[in-house]
Amino acid sequence: MTPLLQVTHLTRRFGGYTALADVSCDVAAGTIHALIGPNGAGKTTLFNIVSGVLRPTTGTLVYEGRDYTGTRADQVFAMGVARNFQQVRLFKGLSIVENVMIGCHARMGGLVRDLANLALPKPATEIAARRRALEMLELVGMGSRTTGLPQELTLVDQRRLEIARALASTPKLLLLDEPAAGMNPTEVRELAELVRRIVALGITVLLVEHHMRFVMAIADTITVLSAGRIIAQGPPDVIQKDQGVITAYLGPAP
Amino acid sequence: MLLQQLTNGLMLGSTYALVAIGYSLIFGVLRLLHLAHGEVFMVGAFAGLIVVLWFSLGPFAAVFGGLVVAGILGIILELVAFRPIRRRGDNYLAPIVSSVGAGLVLQEVMTKLFGAEQQGFPRQFAGAVYDLGIISITSTQIFIIVVAFASMIALHLFVTRSRLGVAIRATSENLEIASILGINVDFVIMLTFAIASALGGIAGVLVGLNFNAVSPFMGIDMATKGMAIMLIGGLGSIYGAMAGGLLLGVGEVLSVAYLASSYRDAFAFGLMIIVLLLRPRGLFATGIGEAR
Numbered sequence: 001m002t003p004l005l006q007v008t009h010l011t012r013r014f015g016g017y018t019a020l021a022d023v024s025c026d027v028a029a030g031t032i033h034a035l036i037g038p039n040g041a042g043k044t045t046l047f048n049i050v051s052g053v054l055r056p057t058t059g060t061l062v063y064e065g066r067d068y069t070g071t072r073a074d075q076v077f078a079m080g081v082a083r084n085f086q087q088v089r090l091f092k093g094l095s096i097v098e099n100v101m102i103g104c105h106a107r108m109g110g111l112v113r114d115l116a117n118l119a120l121p122k123p124a125t126e127i128a129a130r131r132r133a134l135e136m137l138e139l140v141g142m143g144s145r146t147t148g149l150p151q152e153l154t155l156v157d158q159r160r161l162e163i164a165r166a167l168a169s170t171p172k173l174l175l176l177d178e179p180a181a182g183m184n185p186t187e188v189r190e191l192a193e194l195v196r197r198i199v200a201l202g203i204t205v206l207l208v209e210h211h212m213r214f215v216m217a218i219a220d221t222i223t224v225l226s227a228g229r230i231i232a233q234g235p236p237d238v239i240q241k242d243q244g245v246i247t248a249y250l251g252p253a254p
Numbered sequence: 255m256l257l258q259q260l261t262n263g264l265m266l267g268s269t270y271a272l273v274a275i276g277y278s279l280i281f282g283v284l285r286l287l288h289l290a291h292g293e294v295f296m297v298g299a300f301a302g303l304i305v306v307l308w309f310s311l312g313p314f315a316a317v318f319g320g321l322v323v324a325g326i327l328g329i330i331l332e333l334v335a336f337r338p339i340r341r342r343g344d345n346y347l348a349p350i351v352s353s354v355g356a357g358l359v360l361q362e363v364m365t366k367l368f369g370a371e372q373q374g375f376p377r378q379f380a381g382a383v384y385d386l387g388i389i390s391i392t393s394t395q396i397f398i399i400v401v402a403f404a405s406m407i408a409l410h411l412f413v414t415r416s417r418l419g420v421a422i423r424a425t426s427e428n429l430e431i432a433s434i435l436g437i438n439v440d441f442v443i444m445l446t447f448a449i450a451s452a453l454g455g456i457a458g459v460l461v462g463l464n465f466n467a468v469s470p471f472m473g474i475d476m477a478t479k480g481m482a483i484m485l486i487g488g489l490g491s492i493y494g495a496m497a498g499g500l501l502l503g504v505g506e507v508l509s510v511a512y513l514a515s516s517y518r519d520a521f522a523f524g525l526m527i528i529v530l531l532l533r534p535r536g537l538f539a540t541g542i543g544e545a546r
Contacts, residue, residue, distance in 0.1 A: 053434060077436035091427045098420050102435050129417055169436055 002065050004029040004173055004204050005050065010059030012045055019045040021228045023059070027173070027221075032195060032205045034215045037225035038248060043208040044086060046225070047175055050206070051083045052076030063173070082171035084162040086178050086208075090150040097146050099161060100133035103168030136164040140194060155182050160194075167198070174198060176207040180214050192218050216240065224248070258389045259511045260504060265395050265464070267503020268402030272457035273476055274483035274495035275409065276450035282426030282490035283439075283446045284340075286349050290331055290357035291454055292477025297360060298324035298455025299468040300368065303375055313378040317401055317459045324455020325448045331356055332447040337440070357473070364470035372469040375462040398460045405456055406496055409449070413492065422446055426490060475519075482526040488536030497537055501525070 003026035012020040020042045027033045035043050048054040050061065052073035061069045063079060071079075082103065090099050137146050140160040145153065150161055159179055166174055176195070180188050188211060195205055195218055209215050215222065215236070222239045224232040226248040232239055239245055273295055280288045301323035302316035309315070335352040339345060379393035413419035425432040425442045433439045461476070462468040483502055487494025502522055509521035529537065 051434065053430075073434045074436050074438055077434065082436075083434070085431075089428070089431050091424050091431075093423055093427050094420060098423075101417060101420055102424050102432070102437065104417070126415075126417055165435065 003027055004064060005206070006060075006062040007046070007050070008060045008062070010046070010049065010061070011057050012042075012049060012054065013057045019228050020049070020056075023225070023228070023230055025223050025230065025233065027204060027206050029172075029204050030199065030202065031220040032199055032207070032218050034219035034222045035206065035208045035225060036210070036212075036215060036222060037231075040227070041225040042228040043225055044177060047083065047177055047206075047208060051081055051175055077169060080170070080172035081175065082166035082169045082173070083175035084159070084166055084177055084179065086181070088155065088158045088162055090158060090161060090165075092149065092151055094150075096137070096142075096148055096150055096153070096161060097130065097133050099150055100136055100165045100168050101129045103136075103165040104129040104132055132168055133164075136168045137161075139167065139197065140164045141190065156187050159183075163194070163198075167203075171203060173204050173206060176205060176209075178208055178210065180209055180211040183211075188214050255511075259507050261389050261391060261395070263504030263507035264500060265398050265402075265503070266507060267500035268399055268406075269457045269460045269464070269499075270476075270479055270483055270503050271496045271499025272402055272405060272453045272460075273480040274487065274499045275406070275492055276454045277480050277484040278487065278490050278492055278495040279422075279446050279450040281484065282492075283422065283429065283443050284336065284349075286336070286346070287353070287481065288331075288336075288447075288450070289350060289353040289477070290335065290360060291450070291480065292473030292475075293357040293360035294324050294327055294331070294451045294473075295454040295458040295461075295476050295480075296364065296468070296470060296473035297327055297458070298451075299375075299458030299462040299472060300364060300373075300470075301455065302459030302462055303373060303468055306376055306378070313397060313459075313463060316378070316463075317456055320455035320459035321452045322455075324458065325452035327360075328447040328451025328454075329444055331451075332444050336443075336447075357477075361470050361473070368470065370470060372467045375466045375468055377466060378463060394463055398464055401456065401460060405453060409453070409492065412449075418442075418445065479522060482523060484536075486526050486529045486536055488538040491536065491538040494536055494538030498529075 005027040007023060007025050010020055010023040011018065023042070023046065035046065037043055045054065049056050052071050052075070055070055059069070060067055063081065068076065068079065091102065094102070134146060137143055140163050142157060142160055142164065145157065150158055153161065163176070163179065180191055183191060192214060195207070199205055219236055222234065222236055223230060224239060224245050231244045231248055232242045273291070276291050277288065280286065280291070298320035302320040305311050305316045305319035331353070335356040336349050339348045339352060379397065382393045383390050384392070413423060421432070421437050421442050422445070425437060425439055429439055432442070458468070461472065479502065483498040484495055486501065487496070487498030502525060505525050506518050506522055510518050513521070533539070
């Protein structure tokens with residue numbers, strides 16, 4: 001079976017600085033794929049390239065067997081690649097439900113058709129978008145917090161809200177950038193359950209995370225980046241024993 | 255007397271508000287001043303005049319004509335004066351200059367077609383004056399107030415109730431994130447220009463009806479007032495533009511009534527200075543304007 005996402009020989013330079021050097025990795029459909037590595041390893045850069053925010057300097061991106069290198073971010077989103085942000089980025093002027101509704105745009109006929117529907121008193125797309133937004137809030141465990149503004153929520157709930165917003169687009173690939181950051185052990189356990197529920201819906205998850213126990217518990221495959229290069233790739237039990245990975249994290253053995 | 259002046263001010267202010275909303279909408283999504291917006295207002299007024307003169311239709315058709323022509327003109331200006339520059343990377347100055355240029359072209363074209371003189375806008379209502387005891391109001395005034403407020407209510411419902419409106423608000427807050435979340439921001443920007451310009455066109459026809467005259471240069475004064483109102487109301491705030499427009503309209507009428515008519519513009523900008531001294535971000539601070 002061809003992988004859902006294939007990243008091939010990807011290099012990204014910022015001026016003279018090489019953030020990613022010849023990175024290749026496959027994300028198999030229906031799995032949880034974790035991306036780990038020390039700070040500055042290029043994890044977020046890779047996320048930004050996969051989601052179309054940045055363009056690679058060289059290399060190709062293939063999604064569902066189709067080359068989409070250089071595609072605009074909103075079109076990548078429309079293809080079914082949704083994401084959250086390491087620094088939570090919600091719309092402060094929009095209510096909680098409206099924030100999630102934003103995620104529905106791409107997959108529900110698009111804005112152009114909305115314009116035609118505007119003449120109707122209650123367009124079906126409007127009702128469907130609101131219902132879907134409420135379902136997604138329920139899924140991430142925020143069914144009781146649907147009114148009000150996002151900045152009234154705790155940081156953990158803001159992270160959940162971002163995941164709900166990403167899910168509202170019915171993605172096939174969900175990119176999660178440090179979803180467990182700032183969470184206590186109970187919340188991390190809840191997050192792990194949520195990620196498993198998401199995968200059970202048939203959504204593939206690619207995540208960046210520093211919380212090692214969380215990663216080792218849920219990931220099917222782990223890719224380890226260090227200084228822009230892949231230093232190891234494989235299932236959690238193999239990665240845990242890999243000498244190169246231990247050296248990258250802890251420094252060489254004395 | 256005071257109530258009568260307030261009514262007159264409300265009528266004038268509602269047309270100001272329609273123009274100022276346009277500046278706010280466009281500033282919201284692009285963080286740029288659209289300096290041809292006054293000319294869009296003017297072209298809308300002429301479109302209304304043409305509907306009345308050439309097609310012998312009534313005031314509602316004139317408003318509709320102004321709305322449609324200005325809305326289309328807004329889209330054209332977006333495509334010609336803003337989008338090509340945006341494609342070539344961020345530049346704050348170039349779109350401002352290109353929109354000034356577009357405005358001059360529109361003034362010249364209208365002068366060529368209709369002459370530089372004022373054109374009479376035929377009276378659309380018989381001179382009925384309704385005496386409501388404390389105030390008296392003409393049919394024209396009622397028409398202007400009803401159309402202007404109906405437009406503002408329609409806009410409010412659109413931005414709060416529809417997905418497209420939510421998309422416009424999201425794009426105003428952060429264009430980049432909106433794009434990452436699948437919103438076609440180019441389409442949203444074009445739509446915003448269309449709505450902003452359509453409201454400006456409505457205002458043009460209403461002003462033409464009010465003063466029974468239109469001219470290719472009527473947009474110049476309106477543009478400076480519209481921008482002053484945007485600052486009074488708060489950059490990019492639709493409701494600030496509504497409140498600021500009404501405030502300025504009432505203030506201007508009162509200054510003419512109780513001070514001297516030659517000070518009306520000084521009063522308008524004096525009001526702007528006072529508001530900005532007390533509330534530097536305007537009445538409805540949005541927080542946009544410093545970011546990005």
